[in-house]
Amino acid sequence: MKKDEIIELLKEQLKVANDTVSSLTTQVNELIERIKSLEELLVQKGIAIDKANRQNKALGKLVSGKKSERQEKNPQASMTQEEFDKKKTEQAEKRKARKNNGARRDMHYEMKEVHVTIDPVMDAEFLKTLRLFGTRTCIRYSMEPIKFIKTVYHINTYTDGSIMYPGKTPPALLLNSSYSPSFAAGLLQMRYIYSMPVERIIKYFADNGFTLRKATANKLIARSADVLENFYKAICQVVLQQDYVSADETYHKVLLTKTKPTDKGSKKGYFWAVSAPKLGLVFFVYEDGSRSEQVILNVFSDYKGTIQSDAYAPYRKLESDAYLDIMRIACLQHVKRDFVDCGKEDKDAQEVVDILNRFYREDKKHKVGVNGWTVEDHLAYRQSYAPDILQDLLEKLEEISSRKDLLPKSTLAQAVGYALNEYNAICDIFKRGDTALDNNYIERIQRYISLSFTFAPGNKFKRIG
Template identity: 50%
Template sequence: MKKDEIIQLLKEQLDSAKKDNEQLLLCIDALLEEISSLKEALLQKGESLDRQKRINKGLTKIISNKSEIQAPEPPTQEELKALEEEKDKKRKARKNNGARRDMHYEMEVEEHEVLPDDPRFDISRAREFSKEPRICIRYECVPMRFIKHVYKIRTYTQDGRFYEGKTPKSAFLNSSYDGSFIAGLLELRYIHSLPVKRIINYFESHGFNLNKPTAHKLIERASVLFENLYRCVRQTVLKDPYISADETYYRILIPEKNRNGKGVKKGYLWAIVGMKSRMLYLVYDNGARTEDVIIGEVGDYMGIIQSDGYAPYRKLGSDAYPNITRIACIQHMKRKLQDCGEDDPDAKELHSIMNRLFHEDHKHTVGVDGWTVEDHLEYRRQYAPEIIAELSDRLDEIEGRGDLLPQSDLQEAITYIRNEWNEMVDIFNYGDTNLENNTVERFNRYLSISRRNSLFFGSHKGAERGAILYTIALSCKMQKIDLFKYLTDVINRTAEWQPNTPIEKYRELLPDMWRKD
């Protein structure tokens, strides 16, 4: 045979072999699919047999029971089948044994292709068995890392001139710390409520030795850096048409000894929340809880203040401050009734009536499903008068019986409600006010946690720094922004700003307007 004929014959044989190979691969695919379906059927059959065995075992126990209780009739095959179908449906609906698995969609995701590691495996010769890969998830924690950046700044001469590389910015003058280092320190102290000593231990466990005086100095310098930002938060909060106020305490170390021989006193921080701007402002004035502090801050305010019935707040609602409308906190009224105990039927009834105000008010939320402030005000005018009238009548009945002891818990609760009555009614004259003061109290808990962990501020000056830094940290929390990213960015931006920089320039850096470049 000629060379061309041999080549042609070999090509024909090769094509025939390829066709045979394709047919064989199709047969293999069909067989694999059939094996998979058989395997699934066998597994289902085995599971069904196991279920039937368990059912039969249970029925045997019931039938063999010798007690006087008559055993029920065994279920029919149709009933058993219906029961199993119902269980299967529930099992499929539950998935993961009924547990709700959080998929953490907010996280950074890295995807990895996992191939067989068998030495006989050759991907160039293999065909993928299934169209979709099996998904497996693992969550990795990368602890705090510290990186020492060494900058080698070169200097050159050219044409009689010096050219020198620019020194990178630092958080503070003559400091080796970047804004991210200060941000990590402040986040642990003022959001996670760790005392400085524990922060130092935490840093050390991750490879950085920080001494306590340096840590305190960094916090002190950060508070100075944030003073203008703090003043800007104050201005913004006090321009808010609706604010909420409360106070909480912190132990302060002082030089003078108290009657127990300890240099410790209770110092109070006053919290003011802008309910529209969603920012919080903390005030500390030598730890005083007198009316001069809060009146000095909000005496010129124009708008709505919500608070409990503490005397300085009540004074703000008097005729002496005509530009302020004070509204009450119904939750505080309920707490007074709860203090009467579970065995007081009158207190429980009054508490139940107040709960109806909350139940009705929570049926709608402003901003959800097109529900407006005007809609909510109209709705309040419909449901509130009847419940308030019922509450008033019930108070009159209880007091009219003449059997209340003057010093009883119930009398104290009723007196508190009477004193706050007009301020409670005023809540329902607006469509966007809360029935309670829970927002400011919820953020005061961060101070409570810190108080339990850190025990005290080292001085009045330390408490003032705490007020500044808590103001920034909790305002970020209210705005639901990442405090670490915020502080890192703001510290690095403002590190070179002069102390006399106009406060207006800081307005764009406040948490409600901040946008990372």
């Protein structure tokens, strides 16, 4: 081919390539425009969804009677800096004027006293030439760290030639153990009364000069439980003999022994508690951490009397014909708690809370055992004030539940449903003069379980008394 022909051929190929590039560029630009358009649509759709969600949320609050956070007025925002500083100064002056409210210092007369005489620091011979002018008294409280005592008994044995007369050491808590009952009692107190994990107890002991292995501590706790088993059985018997008890359950993380690599190291274990508030006694039931209703139903299988509890299904079952000798009464705090959770903005919920508070205001005006006030007096008093409050409570609950604008799954609807289901059990509270209005007594006891960090019951801890 000639030179001119080659040039023409290359020009044609270059033109085709340029046309192709131009076409592809146009397509790319079109795709970019489409992508931008889709992005704008997605943004607009997201804005619309957010707006719809806000509207639905606001509508739900309006329907349930709640105010939005934007409707909340901040009282501090309306104050000027000068007013704020003035208010702060007034509060400081009030605190300064209040001092200690005239309170007296606690003198701790129950403590052992050590008396020390302090003379001026000077030459002893010169001090003898002076006469005593006066004496002031000053008190200081000090604390000694935990003290460990190692007692070595040298046991002598005597004989008259035919009979041996050996000496005996004080009774030991455990056979062939070097630890005294006071040591085991201190260990159990730290573990279960003060909710200290075994690891922390061991460190505390070590910091105060006594080395205790973890395995030894755990074994000592477990063996002490065997010794206390008879106390536990006695407590169970006495509590269940009372005609008024309270019941509750709580859960805790329980350690497990791994037998397979796939086994879990822990599980949620449930502890059931039954207490006799009048006696201040309580016992716990642990059946492999089960929350099955059969655990607590077995406890009350032969019980006769009044049981106070929340509305958990196993307790509600005690109201059936299978337990004719049992009357279950409600816990007003469980009923009240659901309405408190609705928030202060919910006027209907707050009205129910106010009605429930009326029970407490009336009931605390008298106390059994004070100024000759008897259980019979308190029963008569309850039957005089309770009917009107109970009627107001029922009317308010029925009024709220009949509203067509009440959302079925709202917090208020659930609170009303719970209260209506418990209404008969609430009324039963006032059939006696010696019952509490709530289950707070046993719930405070359950805090001992909640405050513990880890707990490994093992086979020895089927029950805890």
